[in-house]
Amino acid sequence: MGHGVIIHFSLKTQLLLVASLMLLLPWAGCQSVSVLETSLRQSHSQLLDVKMTAAAQQIERKLNQSQYPNLNTNQGNYYAPLTDSKMLLDGFDGEESDWENITTPWFQLNTYNYVAGLSTEAKPSTTVKFKLAANDKLLYILIQTSALTPHYFNPMQPKKIADQLNIRSINNTGLISRWQINPQGSGRVEMHNMSKTMKTSRDAGTWLWRDGHYNIEIAIPINLASNAIGFDLVLNDQQQNQHFKSKPATTYERSLVREQWALNQQLANYIQPGLSLYLLNSQYWLVGQLNAEQVTDDSLENDDIQEEPSWLMHTIYNKLFTSDSLPYWREPTSLGRWRSPQQLEQTAWYQDSPINKQLNSKVIIVNGQQFYVVAVQDSRQSLLSASDALNQLLILLFTIIAVIVTGLFAFASSLSWRIVQMKKHYRAAIDSDGKIMAVPAASRLPDELGDLSRVMQQLTINQGKYTDYLATLADKLSHELKTPVAVIRTSLENMELSNLDPEATKYLTRAMQGTNRLSQTLNALSEANRLEQSLEYAQWQIVPLDDMLEELTEAYRQVYNSYQFQLKYDNNLEYAINLAPELIVQLLDKLISNAVDFSPVNDAIVFTLTKQDKQLKLTIENQGPHFSSDNISQLFDSMVSIRQQSETPHLGLGLHIVKLISDFHHGNINAKNLSGDKGVIFELLLPIENK
Amino acid sequence: MIKQQLHIALVEDEINIAENYRDALQRIGYRVSLFYNRQDALAAFTLALPDMAIIDVGLQDEYEGGFDLCRTLRQLSETLPIIFLTARSSELDEISALRLGADDYLTKDVSIHQVLARVSALFRRIQALKKPQSADEQVLSRGSLRINIERIETYWQEQPVILTLTEFWIVHTLAKHPGQVKNRDQLMDAAHVVLDNNTITTHIKRIRKKFSHIDSEFNAIKTAYGMGYRWVME
Numbered sequence: 021m022g023h024g025v026i027i028h029f030s031l032k033t034q035l036l037l038v039a040s041l042m043l044l045l046p047w048a049g050c051q052s053v054s055v056l057e058t059s060l061r062q063s064h065s066q067l068l069d070v071k072m073t074a075a076a077q078q079i080e081r082k083l084n085q086s087q088y089p090n091l092n093t094n095q096g097n098y099y100a101p102l103t104d105s106k107m108l109l110d111g112f113d114g115e116e117s118d119w120e121n122i123t124t125p126w127f128q129l130n131t132y133n134y135v136a137g138l139s140t141e142a143k144p145s146t147t148v149k150f151k152l153a154a155n156d157k158l159l160y161i162l163i164q165t166s167a168l169t170p171h172y173f174n175p176m177q178p179k180k181i182a183d184q185l186n187i188r189s190i191n192n193t194g195l196i197s198r199w200q201i202n203p204q205g206s207g208r209v210e211m212h213n214m215s216k217t218m219k220t221s222r223d224a225g226t227w228l229w230r231d232g233h234y235n236i237e238i239a240i241p242i243n244l245a246s247n248a249i250g251f252d253l254v255l256n257d258q259q260q261n262q263h264f265k266s267k268p269a270t271t272y273e274r275s276l277v278r279e280q281w282a283l284n285q286q287l288a289n290y291i292q293p294g295l296s297l298y299l300l301n302s303q304y305w306l307v308g309q310l311n312a313e314q315v316t317d318d319s320l321e322n323d324d325i326q327e328e329p330s331w332l333m334h335t336i337y338n339k340l341f342t343s344d345s346l347p348y349w350r351e352p353t354s355l356g357r358w359r360s361p362q363q364l365e366q367t368a369w370y371q372d373s374p375i376n377k378q379l380n381s382k383v384i385i386v387n388g389q390q391f392y393v394v395a396v397q398d399s400r401q402s403l404l405s406a407s408d409a410l411n412q413l414l415i416l417l418f419t420i421i422a423v424i425v426t427g428l429f430a431f432a433s434s435l436s437w438r439i440v441q442m443k444k445h446y447r448a449a450i451d452s453d454g455k456i457m458a459v460p461a462a463s464r465l466p467d468e469l470g471d472l473s474r475v476m477q478q479l480t481i482n483q484g485k486y487t488d489y490l491a492t493l494a495d496k497l498s499h500e501l502k503t504p505v506a507v508i509r510t511s512l513e514n515m516e517l518s519n520l521d522p523e524a525t526k527y528l529t530r531a532m533q534g535t536n537r538l539s540q541t542l543n544a545l546s547e548a549n550r551l552e553q554s555l556e557y558a559q560w561q562i563v564p565l566d567d568m569l570e571e572l573t574e575a576y577r578q579v580y581n582s583y584q585f586q587l588k589y590d591n592n593l594e595y596a597i598n599l600a601p602e603l604i605v606q607l608l609d610k611l612i613s614n615a616v617d618f619s620p621v622n623d624a625i626v627f628t629l630t631k632q633d634k635q636l637k638l639t640i641e642n643q644g645p646h647f648s649s650d651n652i653s654q655l656f657d658s659m660v661s662i663r664q665q666s667e668t669p670h671l672g673l674g675l676h677i678v679k680l681i682s683d684f685h686h687g688n689i690n691a692k693n694l695s696g697d698k699g700v701i702f703e704l705l706l707p708i709e710n711k
Numbered sequence: 712m713i714k715q716q717l718h719i720a721l722v723e724d725e726i727n728i729a730e731n732y733r734d735a736l737q738r739i740g741y742r743v744s745l746f747y748n749r750q751d752a753l754a755a756f757t758l759a760l761p762d763m764a765i766i767d768v769g770l771q772d773e774y775e776g777g778f779d780l781c782r783t784l785r786q787l788s789e790t791l792p793i794i795f796l797t798a799r800s801s802e803l804d805e806i807s808a809l810r811l812g813a814d815d816y817l818t819k820d821v822s823i824h825q826v827l828a829r830v831s832a833l834f835r836r837i838q839a840l841k842k843p844q845s846a847d848e849q850v851l852s853r854g855s856l857r858i859n860i861e862r863i864e865t866y867w868q869e870q871p872v873i874l875t876l877t878e879f880w881i882v883h884t885l886a887k888h889p890g891q892v893k894n895r896d897q898l899m900d901a902a903h904v905v906l907d908n909n910t911i912t913t914h915i916k917r918i919r920k921k922f923s924h925i926d927s928e929f930n931a932i933k934t935a936y937g938m939g940y941r942w943v944m945e
Contacts, residue, residue, distance in 0.1 A: 499798055499799065502798035502818075502819055502820060503725055503728070503798050503819065505819075505820070506725075506728050506798065506819035506820065507725065507727040507728050507731070509820075509822070509823070510727075510728055510731030510732060510735070510823050511727070511731055513731070513735065513822060513823040513824070514731050514734050514735055514738075514823070517735065517738055539820045542820065543820060546801075549801075550801055553801050553803055557806070557916075559916065568936050571935050571936040571937060571938065572936045572937040574937070574938070575935075575936065575937025575938045576937060578938075579937075601934060601936065602912060605936050605937060609937075
């Protein structure tokens, strides 16, 4: 029978798996918190929506009252964000300049006096761009050209071609202003008001020629340019008198959309932690904003000293409560303009780290123009309040679960330990032959395992009694039979001594043969038992096994002179071993008697002695027929004989005695078939240090 | 005939066996008294000792009645030959018997011929002991060993070693020709007994133990495995 592969799945593991079902509790907790969070989120959305509706109406009314300029933005417009500082007109932008912190788009000035027929190579490669910023007094302008050769205005030669900048602007009342700047060199420039009959000049700013290109930084009063502005830069670099303009027409100004301080103030009325408000015009330009960050910095710092939950907690909450379907949040505005107009006119949630955001927008109509009021609300508030409770809930749940799981695990371990101990005890108590060495103590604990232990003990005791009974049965039987056999035999022997007629002698001889055979059988029956008793009186001594085997093989040669006995060992090694020599001789006698019975006459019986680490190995090889593989494992069991019926009675006790003696020496005996069609080998392993 | 004068007491509770042995012993000329229990035997022995006692170990209700009887007999006589004849074959019983001073221990599965042989061997030995040996063989000295054959005394390092007759003849045979291996048959012949192999082994063990009592270094009797024993001079 082949052994099935049994995967060992310990009780401990099983209980741990079952205990892990406890993890459903925090999961359920998270689910319910998640539901709570969703409803919170919905109510939050509704709340925001209500607030936004009110705010949008208010803003709409305010803007209508304040006569917000009606801008024609159909043909495109310029945009100026709000700058809160007074800028230094030094002709520098970039790092550490006034422009650094202003996110404002660059606009292009185009050359419209394109002359047909010019080859493409000859096309002017000069480009001009500018950007704007405004506060409530001034409109700041920074114009930048690509690399060029400057042509400055020379008052001595006013007719000579020179670079110049013309500006047109319109204010709320429709007043058109025209300005002209004629730079006389790199540096401060003046601006001439061309619209008035009396030509007036004022300080305009700086016109720099630096690193091969112009940087023109100027400012004009915002109340003259609040509606529209246009530029016409005349350059003479590759082509003479080249115009770079906002529009090809002579009225080249474009509407100016700007972020207004007044509007920001309006929005500031709705200040609230975590709320950002944006006011967009129909072209999605940002005309007013209120950033949550400013709010946080100013107002939250004072009264909200509570510790911010760590980003880890946020991440955990977001992982737990944010469905992945929520789109990721990104900065909504870029260079003063709303990035994705399709976001507007709907309420949506976005996932962001560490906190989610919701976006709500409302459309208002001011002077017939469409405006958007957009609110972006951090869900921080609701989440924080939920997460505090959640935090405690989770900690509580995990603590309870940890305690329960630990408790269960400890309990399982103790149960498993008890079972393992019991197994170990009983495994140790019963040897491989089913003999009971010592009955383990039963558990006194009043549970099922204790019961099991007590039942096991009782079973073992009973089995021990039964085993003892079986072991002594043969002996008792033989003892009981010996007396009647002795009666028969002595009677027959007496009969033999008296004079009998030949006919009677024949029967007497047969009766004697039968009695002898019965006698031998009875002896064999009690032999194993006798041996077990004699083991107690065994004398241990340290014997050179090689010398002992030399003597023995010599003796076997004399006794079994029709067989060859060979002994092989390494002469250079010590084979001293602690054993009971009389018993080992008895063991070898049995093995040799077995070998001789099976091995063909004149064949060699080979002893091989080898030394292993802490034991000696003796193999005895003969050319007898193979053991049948069926009973090779029970060869050494009592009463197992694999011989054909022979003249002498055979109870299969010989190899059982071999096993008893080998076990007594804490050795190991086994038998194998040699490769080939015949030949068997017995292998005896004996520990060198014994007892 | 001398045999006619020899009186054997057979203490055996199994009547059939007892009578079979009695018949066989009487057939070759011994006088045999049968006793079926310890008390009867003891009563008779206190009146007159037989020349030999053959005793079963278990006697009716007394599981070890034979041993008790043997113990009493040894108190009555140091030299009376005692043979145990029993169905018990355990080594423990055998050792107990020999320790009590029995001269032989036979199991009931040995043939009646062997029993007769042993009985006569025992008587022969007594005869031999009574007859003085030739004068130059009286004392045997082998190193620390000295044997007075006439007085059946053994000394090791000038201290007496108390040996049974069987043990004495085994030691004598081994020591007579040091270095020669004496097999079991030779030893049995020398001791005028017929013993099975294991009994010789038991005797050798007991001899070694007795010498070791005097000299823990005693190592003069070597085992020739599978063949027998030899006396080794240091």
